[in-house]
Amino acid sequence: MPSAPTSRRPKTLKQPHVAPTVDLSAVIMAATPDEPRVLTVRDTPQQPEGLPSGPLQSQHRTLEIGLRTWVAEQTQLTLGYVEQLYTFGDRDRAEAADPGAGHALSIAYLALAREARPAGLAHAAWRNWYGYLPWEDWREGRPSALKVIEPALKAWARSGGKPLRSFREERIELTFGFASGTWADERVLERYELLFEAGLVPETLRDVQPPVAPKVRLAPGQPMSLDHRRILATAIGRLRGKIKYRPVIFELMPTSFTLLDLQKTVEALSGVRLHKQNFRRLVEMQGLVEETGEITTETGGRPARLVRFRREVLIERPAPGVRLPRLR
DSSP: OOOOOOOOOOOOOOOOOOOOEEEEEEEEEEEOSSOEEEEEBOSSTTSOOBOSEEEOOTTOSSHHHHHHHHHHHHHOOOOOSEEEEEEEOOHHHHHHHSTTOOOEEEEEEEEEOOOOOOOSSTTOEEEEGGGTOGGGOOTTSSOTTHHHHHHHHHHHHHHTHHHHHHHHHHHHHHHHOTTTOOOOTTOHHHHHHHHHHTTOSHHHHHTSSSOOOOSSOOOSSOOOSTTHHHHHHHHHHHHHHHTTTSOGGGGSSOSSBOHHHHHHHHHHHHTSOBOHHHHHHHHHHTTOEEEEEEEEOTTSSSOEEEEEEOTTHHHHOSOOOOOOOBOO
């Protein structure tokens, strides 16, 4: 009797294991009384700007050493204090740049510096970070970028149908506050991520395969290479939160400065105008600065007193930050 045929399962092809790669990126921030700045690099003028970055290599004993090595090589700047910002590891965005590459971990660091002329790469430069995220700057009132963003986001919410519309509308209101008129300055990453999900930034269209042409008017703002605008948004939100409870603002100030310069620098970073008298009263009540005994006539008006950061405040209080008494 012939034996019964045996069923065979089709063999599944085992996917090759691809070890994740590790990329190190630095968000190096500086500020003037008028502009918040971020240090960018690019290899050629035709390429989009990005952050100083490079892969973790075997000769790098630690992540931070690897980061400092790449920054020094690309900009010839020596970093002071740095702190780890976030680790990004979205596979879909990594595969968009290199299909089949698997996970690519991007470990971002935040560094504060007093602006110095970068060298190294011919295309390393300090840039106003509102060129990349113009909807974050409210110093002159409601940003014109929101004239494009608000109707586009509302149309995106409606396009989801009943199951998604309410959820999307809640997210839009939470991050942008169109109806309530409230603006949470620290929600920088949430706002960028919402625009990315709604397809309103060029990175969304670039990171799908194959890339597609935009069907709607995109939000104003210059794109960056890879995922670097997302990393920049994360760093801005972190810094805006830190200046309220830690004196990190003084890492960006010169040795001596006027109270007006301090206020304008805080305004540049936070993206909002502050009440002048209330700001000065809070700074003096918290003992954050002390007079140097010198004055400056470079303000263009009456001579102004020069002050400096009073470091004893670090011992006196656990959270000596700069509060933001906003103008209504």
